[in-house]
Amino acid sequence: MHYITSYIKTMKNPFWVDVLAAWDRPGQASNQNRCDTISSIPPGVNASLGLNSFYSKYTHAYNIPVLGSSSVSDQALKRACYVVSFMLADRPELRQAMYAKYGRVAIMATHEVTRDIPEHSSLPESYNTRARGLGGTLRVPVSTGAEENVLCLSSDRYYMDDILVHELAHGIHLISLKTAVADFHRRLTNAFNCARKRSLWTNTYANVNVNEYFAEGTQSFFNVQRINNNVDTRDKLASHDPALYNLLSEVFPCENNIVDRCDDQGLIASQLPRMDCQVTTSAETYEDKNRHCRYWARTGECVKNPLYMLPNCALSCLRCKS
Known part of the structure; x- marks a missing residue:
């Protein structure tokens, strides 16, 4: 396995990316995190993921790595780890799928750009100016965010959006759910098509495609949506689009609340997520x-x-x- 994963550092051929994806990462997700501690990359993590030397800082939630270069502040990595710990608290099979498929989170420093992330280095140069985060997929299983957004700094040009919640939502959808819940994407697509028929999200980013429908809805579910059609809280989402709300309740059955990145971060210390809650499968949507x-x-x-x-x-x- 080490022989195979060592190719990740420089590999850009899609064929080899697919070959690697056929093997699950050795080991298991856990039910613990170490978000309060930032360290160098543990040798075992480096060996199993074949990480590029760009990464030098590490923490984890449930053994899902949270990574950054030496330029990323410890504070940003701790906040990112907190978000991961809450968004993956609800279902052990989703944590395990994220772990097994090499899922991880990386944070860009304020002066770093998308193509500095090794896994995204082959993207067009335009991504350096247009994106401050990307969602993970089975082929490229890293979800990214930006330090200035994670920490709600004045330099954040996307201050109205919680980019990490949005991009990690993509990762949960396109890695965990596609791996562990076989029919979820079909049911989500049905709900999206129905929402379009009803013009529920016209002129919003949620109306672009089914992936953005899920990610934007997740922001509303966690009460960190500030710009989408005034549907910016969990309660408003339940009233506005019950089908999407029910699907998200299936993914996040504990209904934890995340401390907003722009609020008092001292509140995090006294907050623990509810974990491994009972899942109720939502009613079939129209198709x-x-x-x-x-x-x-x-x-x-x-x-x-x-x-x-x-x-x-x-x-x-x-x-x-x-």
Whole structure:
């Protein structure tokens, strides 16, 4: 395994990225964190992940690494670790999937840019100016954020957004849920399509695609959404888009609350997340079960043949509007 993971430091060929992804990381996620301690990279972590020498600082939540270069402040890494510890507290299988698929979090220092992150070094140069964080995927399992945003510094040009919560939400969706909950993405897509039919998120980032629908909804669920359609709290989300709220309640059943990055960080010391809560699978959202549904709906079959159409072509027949 060390022989294979040592390639990560310089590997850019997608073929080898896929080969590596076929092996799970040795070991297990834990139910503990060491967010209050920043150290050098432990040899075992370096060996299993094949980390680039760019990284020199380390902490972890549940054995999920939180990383930075020597330029990143300890305070930023501790805050990032806190976020990871709360967003992965709810379900042990999601923690294990994140661990097994080499999931990790990295923080950019205020003067660093996206392409300084070794895993993102092959991205187009435009990412250096447009992005201060990216979500992890199974192929590139690092979710990133920026020090100025994590610490709510005055230099943060995205001060209205909690970038790390948003990008880690992508990682949980595209790494943990895709690995551990086989039908989740399908149900999420159904909810997204229904929300679009109902124009719930028109002119917001949540309306772009199903991945942003999940990540933006997660920000609202954790009460750190400040710019999206006034749906900026958990309660408002439950009222505005119950299908998305129910799906997020399935991912985060403990319903923990995160101390806002711009609030008194002293509150973190006395706050522990609830862990490993009972999961209630949300009710099935409306979908089309036949590839011809849209055509049939346009030709009036929802009215002519409701016994078949309403249960099998619910989305095209606009049942989700009810």
